[in-house]
Amino acid sequence: MDLHAKLTYRTSQKSSERIHDVPSFGWDDVESSLPSLSLSGLGQLRQWRSPQGNPLPQSDEGVLGEPLGVSFRGDGGDRPTAILRPGRRRQSQLTDDDPLNKVRPGRFADDYQLRNVRDKQQIHLKLNSTRFDTVLQVFNADTKELLFQNDDSFNGIAQTTNSRLTFIVQPGVDYLVRVTSYGSRETGKYSLRARAFTPSVLDFSFSYGAGLVDAEAAVAAAIASPPIPATDAPEREMESWNLEQVRAPQVWQQGFTGQGTVVAVVDTGVDLNNPDLAPNIWRNLDEIPDNGIDDDNNGYADDVNGWDFTRDRPSPDDRNGHGTHVAGIVAATRNGEGVTGVAPDAQIMPVRVLDGSGRGTQFQVAKGIRYAAKNGADVINLSLGANPGTKVGRPLRRALKLAARRGVTVVIAAGNERQELGSTQSGEPAFWASTRNLGIVVGAVDETLKMADFSNPMGNPSLGNSLPNFVVAPGVRVFSLLPFTSLPFPLSGTSMAVPHVAGVIALMLSANPSLPSGEITTVLSTTSRTEGITVV
Numbered sequence: 001m002d003l004h005a006k007l008t009y010r011t012s013q014k015s016s017e018r019i020h021d022v023p024s025f026g027w028d029d030v031e032s033s034l035p036s037l038s039l040s041g042l043g044q045l046r047q048w049r050s051p052q053g054n055p056l057p058q059s060d061e062g063v064l065g066e067p068l069g070v071s072f073r074g075d076g077g078d079r080p081t082a083i084l085r086p087g088r089r090r091q092s093q094l095t096d097d098d099p100l101n102k103v104r105p106g107r108f109a110d111d112y113q114l115r116n117v118r119d120k121q122q123i124h125l126k127l128n129s130t131r132f133d134t135v136l137q138v139f140n141a142d143t144k145e146l147l148f149q150n151d152d153s154f155n156g157i158a159q160t161t162n163s164r165l166t167f168i169v170q171p172g173v174d175y176l177v178r179v180t181s182y183g184s185r186e187t188g189k190y191s192l193r194a195r196a197f198t199p200s201v202l203d204f205s206f207s208y209g210a211g212l213v214d215a216e217a218a219v220a221a222a223i224a225s226p227p228i229p230a231t232d233a234p235e236r237e238m239e240s241w242n243l244e245q246v247r248a249p250q251v252w253q254q255g256f257t258g259q260g261t262v263v264a265v266v267d268t269g270v271d272l273n274n275p276d277l278a279p280n281i282w283r284n285l286d287e288i289p290d291n292g293i294d295d296d297n298n299g300y301a302d303d304v305n306g307w308d309f310t311r312d313r314p315s316p317d318d319r320n321g322h323g324t325h326v327a328g329i330v331a332a333t334r335n336g337e338g339v340t341g342v343a344p345d346a347q348i349m350p351v352r353v354l355d356g357s358g359r360g361t362q363f364q365v366a367k368g369i370r371y372a373a374k375n376g377a378d379v380i381n382l383s384l385g386a387n388p389g390t391k392v393g394r395p396l397r398r399a400l401k402l403a404a405r406r407g408v409t410v411v412i413a414a415g416n417e418r419q420e421l422g423s424t425q426s427g428e429p430a431f432w433a434s435t436r437n438l439g440i441v442v443g444a445v446d447e448t449l450k451m452a453d454f455s456n457p458m459g460n461p462s463l464g465n466s467l468p469n470f471v472v473a474p475g476v477r478v479f480s481l482l483p484f485t486s487l488p489f490p491l492s493g494t495s496m497a498v499p500h501v502a503g504v505i506a507l508m509l510s511a512n513p514s515l516p517s518g519e520i521t522t523v524l525s526t527t528s529r530t531e532g533i534t535v536v
Helices: 215-222 241-245 248-252 322-331 362-374 394-405 430-434 494-511 517-527
Strands: 036-039 082-084 089-094 109-114 122-128 134-140 145-150 163-168 175-181 188-197 262-267 347-352 359-361 379-382 409-413 440-445 470-474 478-480 489-491
Touching: 082 089, 089 109, 089 175, 122 134, 122 175, 134 163, 145 163, 175 188, 215 248, 215 494, 215 517, 241 248, 241 470, 248 494, 262 322, 262 362, 262 494, 322 347, 322 478, 322 494, 347 362, 359 362, 362 379, 362 394, 379 494, 394 409, 409 430, 409 494, 409 517, 430 440, 440 494, 470 494, 494 517
Parallel strands: 082 109, 262 347, 262 379, 379 409, 409 440, 440 470
Antiparallel strands: 036 359, 089 188, 109 175, 122 163, 122 188, 134 145, 134 175, 478 489
16 A cells, blocks of 8 residues: 655645645555555645635644634534444434534534543544535534534545544543534435544553653663753754754753764655755765775675665665655754754765655665665664554565664654544554564654644554554654755654654764663653643
8 A cells, every 4th residue: 555645845725625635646566565655754735624614724734633722603503413422333414404514604514422531532533424525523512612623534545525533532621523514515324433542551651652752861861870960051053942842952062962873864865965964974985986896795886875775776865855854853964054953963874765756665665774774874764654554564574673683773653644544553664663672653742742633643552562662752843954955944744753763862872882772762761751742
């Protein structure tokens, strides 16, 4: 199964009345019959609509289901007609005898009181119909405030007319769920289902795992020393809320900037000539450039700066922008211009496994992991993945195990399907790897420490599995680099959260180069903080 590249560029305004999907980037998977992987960046570009059906300003994440805080007026359509309980499916129909929806004039509405839910549970609502284009709305039953709404869902292949919505039960709030339509006076049969998921397992949150990664605390634990108080407030970097949130500047003041570490960005490639990245691009010193000979006998001729597995050549340049953005978050140089990475003196090993549209096969990703692990990477950044539940093929499983045997720490995006698919766990290969201690999974929070509504949760593994290695990091409107421009650009997604953690690990290794991979994972989990994180 292919996933569409999910970009949050806010450069187009939809002119048609329908809410469209981003264009499909199709390609032929000729190397493997296994499911392919794509970017885990970035909520999908869509148009928001007001309760009256008019266009709303697009969110920075581009994902429907964000709290709206809109109150509806009038008494039509706000009386409950039935009870909705988790685990139960309600099958009914909109008819012209139903009350009109005052929030969406001219549309009929069926209301349900949501019962038998507990505080902090994650609720997934699914609304399907083959007769009309569905819209889901959730209200505060007491104040009549419209809290959430969602129109079309995305099933990983194409836009559908069904609706999905995910939210966390807040203390003291009673919820009313409304079934209504996109078009005026649409009627027909529908199916509505609610599911509730346990908020946490042991000391881990269902949504955000161990919590927000903390570079200062992690480095202190890595060197078995209490944090060193800063003598002066860290100098604020341009657009640096994300650096401050993970407390990277406090570590720089101690002299740890990622020096001596190599982070492989296994992605769409990297802009090798970007002035904020060029000084930190990894160089294979055992390879003579452009002589057509595999000088170091590693199987790749002229791989001076990495390898491109999409075209099988030593030019891992970036024709998409995603990999460059990720690399900038890890290790953009601290030169007083543009942006600064979490570990501004770490080296970036560019490994291209995704094509210009952000797609690649599991086989390509597996080869990229093996290359990075065998050629000196300390950390592998995987800001990519497939839908939760996707089969992880043998080549990818073996590559992840190889990285673990070589002591390389793999950091993987949780994925962005929480609203689109109602995901109850991370995507793949993140969930598979984390439950086997083969990788660290990363979800996304915004500047206010609110979990991004697109960010897949940790999930609740069976008691027979280990708890997933899951932390969160900044992933909403994070400024970083793009090819062919000197201007920092903001993107959102769990793709942007992963390189923060990869950068923190580079800081830990610059402080303690002998730190084992297993201990890195433990330190990250035990030093992450949960204070202030909210989930909606």
